[in-house]
Amino acid sequence: MLIIKDEEESKDIVSDIFTSIWDGTINPYVDKPQNYLLMCVRNRCLDLLNHKRIKERVYRLLTLESSLPSIAINNDTPDMQRLREMVDTLLTPRDRQVLIMKYERKMKYREISDELNISQVAVYKHLSQALKTLKANFK
């Protein structure tokens, strides 16, 4: 049965399982390791689907209620270009770096904190500061 239709996401899930074995989160040395690993993959797939459903629900909730029509626009707009310019010119190097990692490279907070060797709290602080600066200047 095909649970995840996206090939890249499927590969990510399998890769995550191997990472979990490597870091000891998953112990495959059980009676029937093949069945156990298949069950792990299946559970990760279901977790991912559930996570996506929740995210879609949030996005739908927010976009439906939003008063800003630009959210629905699919193309690059002058507003978006201006935002990128502001990111390049107004933010501190660290705030900019964190924001780019989050919104361009689509990294998780945990991944950003690992790569920069800072706490997740610090990641939140940098993103908060970046957003405050952008909001103050984006009229």
Add this chain to the structure above:
Amino acid sequence: METNEKIERLLDMTEHPEHYSEEEMQEILADKETREYYDLIIKTDDAYTKSH
């Protein structure tokens, strides 16, 4: 609630929506300033997604 606290809660909600009930999300987004920041997050995300 301070602005920083609102933003950080919003960032957490967008990263881990599974930790929040629908009622909690609606409550968080009922705040005008939080909504403005959410709109900005969407625009920023779009600015780096739709330019590629």
